[in-house]
Amino acid sequence: MTTLRLNHQQHAFLQAVVDRDSELADIGELVRAAVRDAPAPSPLAFSPSTDPPARTVVEERILQPGTGKAFEVVAGRVVRIAQIEGHQCVDMNVFALGDRRERLHVGRTRGMQGLHPGPGDVLWSNAPWERPIIAIVGGTATTDTQFPFCSRLIYSAFFGVHDRTNCQEIQNEAQREYGLDLWDLHESLNLFMHTGTGPDGEAVIRSNRARPGDYIEFVALLDLLVVPNVCGDDLSNCSNYGLRPVRVTVEEGLPEDADRARAARDRAVVLGLPTPYEGRGALPLKRDRSYVAAFPHLPLRAADVEVEIDEARFARARNTDLYPGDDAAALRDITLSSAIERLGAFAGNE
Structure with missing residues (x-):
């Protein structure tokens, strides 16, 4: 078994794709189809790493x-x-x-x-x-x-x-x-x-x-x-x-x-800037000290799925440049990419 690592909103999206696709019985089938059809990844180039200067x-x-x-x-x-x-x-x-x-x-x-x-x-x-x-x-x-x-x-x-x-x-x-x-x-x-x-x-x-x-x-x-x-x-x-x-x-x-x-x-501004605008009635920003953050749609909850997949096909499809040593992230990429393509194809046929 392999872990497809998801949060709850990703799980809900995949379930919605399954519900709209008569060829899929469950998320496991979607994953297996995604691995089966995934192309081999193209090599990626990365910029050289540098360290920032030391500051206060x-x-x-x-x-x-x-x-x-x-x-x-x-x-x-x-x-x-x-x-x-x-x-x-x-x-x-x-x-x-x-x-x-x-x-x-x-x-x-x-x-x-x-x-x-x-x-x-x-x-x-x-x-x-x-x-x-x-x-x-x-x-x-x-x-x-x-x-x-x-x-x-x-x-x-x-x-x-x-x-x-x-x-x-x-x-x-x-x-x-x-x-x-x-x-x-x-x-x-x-x-x-x-x-x-x-x-x-x-x-x-x-x-x-x-x-x-x-x-x-x-x-x-x-x-x-x-x-x-x-x-x-x-x-x-x-x-x-x-x-x-x-x-x-x-x-x-x-x-x-x-x-x-x-x-x-x-x-x-090698050739210069126009005359600076002198703002009238400026509205300065000031922090609200009573502010308490209330970000919507949180918390994100884990909603992992254990699936059986063709390991040999997955080994050929997983992107080792992006996900070295992280099979769960690689599988999530393959699965969600495929699910979005299926959703687009389904919408195009409506």
């Missing part, structure tokens, strides 16, 4: 799956978001502490810095400010500016499931600590998301290649509220069909961090 830590938190946290990051400080177990996508939102109306503008960032901002790039704020607000100064993470946050809509429209962890509701709850409302939500920067181009030129999400210890570092160019959340998507290879914790650290910046941030800003 101001604040450090481990964010659990289904949660997020708002961090005050004053100008010149560094915020680092790092993998613990690997494979975990993170959504990151940013607001100006001095005026809640100024915030990260992913569309402007995409237009100015490209689809995948990295070290040496900056992130831009919305109009009428339209200025660099935070600089990427180091790390090994891939980023993406194309895909919107997952939400109740995405799971309802594409998977037929409801009331499950999603970035929209996680972000809403995390930013509530600073009095930000549902309508203050804006598009996030995707961290540790590996994207590419499909056969028809469309943007596609590839397997997540983040490994334990991979990280990305930012230097605040003004006083900011940085709000990362652990992406709630466990039905795609965005996070390789799993939900895992990540570490967020705020540190005092070093002189070399300031130099890198300045260089990134200067590179981005």
Whole structure:
């Protein structure tokens, strides 16, 4: 017997697929069919690992799956978001502490810095400010500016499931600590998301290649509220069909961090910026000290399934580059990938 490691919302999704497919009697049959039909995986390339510089830590938190946290990051400080177990996508939102109306503008960032901002790039704020607000100064993470946050809509429209962890509701709850409302939500920067181009030129999400210890570092160019959340998507290879914790650290910046941030800003505005907008009636952000986090759809409960599979076929199909020594994670990837294909085929024939 082999363990298919699931949480309760993944188990409910697989059962829903079985219920809609007359060829399947139970989840075990779905798993065996997935292993039988799975292609051999393609080899993957990984970026070389590096270690971050040693700095003075101001604040450090481990964010659990289904949660997020708002961090005050004053100008010149560094915020680092790092993998613990690997494979975990993170959504990151940013607001100006001095005026809640100024915030990260992913569309402007995409237009100015490209689809995948990295070290040496900056992130831009919305109009009428339209200025660099935070600089990427180091790390090994891939980023993406194309895909919107997952939400109740995405799971309802594409998977037929409801009331499950999603970035929209996680972000809403995390930013509530600073009095930000549902309508203050804006598009996030995707961290540790590996994207590419499909056969028809469309943007596609590839397997997540983040490994334990991979990280990305930012230097605040003004006083900011940085709000990362652990992406709630466990039905795609965005996070390789799993939900895992990540570490967020705020540190005092070093002189070399300031130099890198300045260089990134200067590179981005080499021909200059328009006259700075002088905000009228600024609305500063302030922490609600009575705030108690209440993230929806938690706790996530284990719902493992013991199944008999063809071990030889599984050995050929499992991705040893992504899941060295983790058969349960490899089997979950194969099974959920197949289940989603079945669901799509079923929907196309309705």
